[in-house]
Amino acid sequence: MQIKKGAVIIVIILAAIGAAAFFFAQRLIVEPEDNSNFSSSRVPLNDTYGFPRNQVLLDGTIIKDGNAFYVVEYGKVRRFSSLDIFNDMGYSIENVKLLDTSTIPKGFEISTADQRHPRGSLVVFNKTVYFLGEQNRYAFTSEAIFESWEYSFSQVIPANTHDLALPNGEFIKLK
Numbered sequence: 001m002q003i004k005k006g007a008v009i010i011v012i013i014l015a016a017i018g019a020a021a022f023f024f025a026q027r028l029i030v031e032p033e034d035n036s037n038f039s040s041s042r043v044p045l046n047d048t049y050g051f052p053r054n055q056v057l058l059d060g061t062i063i064k065d066g067n068a069f070y071v072v073e074y075g076k077v078r079r080f081s082s083l084d085i086f087n088d089m090g091y092s093i094e095n096v097k098l099l100d101t102s103t104i105p106k107g108f109e110i111s112t113a114d115q116r117h118p119r120g121s122l123v124v125f126n127k128t129v130y131f132l133g134e135q136n137r138y139a140f141t142s143e144a145i146f147e148s149w150e151y152s153f154s155q156v157i158p159a160n161t162h163d164l165a166l167p168n169g170e171f172i173k174l175k
Contacts, residue, residue: 057104059120060132060155062091065101073118076107088113090123090157116162122151123159130159136169148175 057063061072069086070077080086089110110118117123121132129146130137137159140146146153149172 057097060118060122061120062096063099063101064093064096065099068101069096070101071110071118071121072104073107073120076105077101078107078118079109081109081111085110085113089117089160092154092157095152095155113160114162116166117157117160121163122156123163124156125159125164129153129156130163131172132163132166133169135166137163137166138169138172140172145172145174150175 057072057075059073059075063070063072063077069080069083069091071080071091072078080089080091117132119132119134123130123132123137129140131140132138140149
C-alpha cells in the first residue's frame with residue numbers, strides 16, 4: 001500500500017487536533033471550577049536540609065524548623081504557637097518536612113485549635129476525605145481519585161466543627 005504525502009499531513013494534523021482536544025477535555029474534567037483552591041504555592045527554600053530551591057510546597061504541608069512547627073498556607077508558613085495546638089488540631093510529626101523557613105514569608109501564627117484547618121488541609125469526617133479550599137470543602141469520592149492527586153492517607157487529619165461549617169464544593173475529579 002502506498003501512502004500519499006497529502007494523506008500523511010492530514011493524519012498528522014488530525015492527530016495534533018485530537019491530542020489538543022483530549023488535553024483540553026482532561027483539563028476540563030480534572031480542574032475544579034475555582035482552580036485557586038487546588039493550586040500549589042511556589043516558595044523559595046534554603047537548601048540547608050538538601051531540598052532544592054524553588055521546590056513546590058503545597059498548602060497544607062507541615063514543616064519543622066528547629067523546635068517550631070509550621071503549616072504552609074497561601075505560600076506562607078504559619079507557625080503553631082505550641083506543640084499542644086499542633087497536636088490538638090490533629091497533626092502528626094510523621095508527615096513533617098524538615099526545612100529552614102528563614103526565606104519563606106511568614107503568615108499569621110496559629111495560636112488556638114478552635115479554628116478551621118488551614119487551606120490545603122486534608123480532613124476526614126464520616127469516612128469522607130475533604131480538601132479544604134479557601135471557602136469550601138471538596139470531597140474525594142473514591143480512594144482512586146484521592147490517590148490520583150498523589151496524597152497519602154497519613155496526611156489526613158480529623159475534621160473539626162469549623163471545617164464542617166464550610167459549604168461543600170464540587171466533588172474532586174480524577175487527576
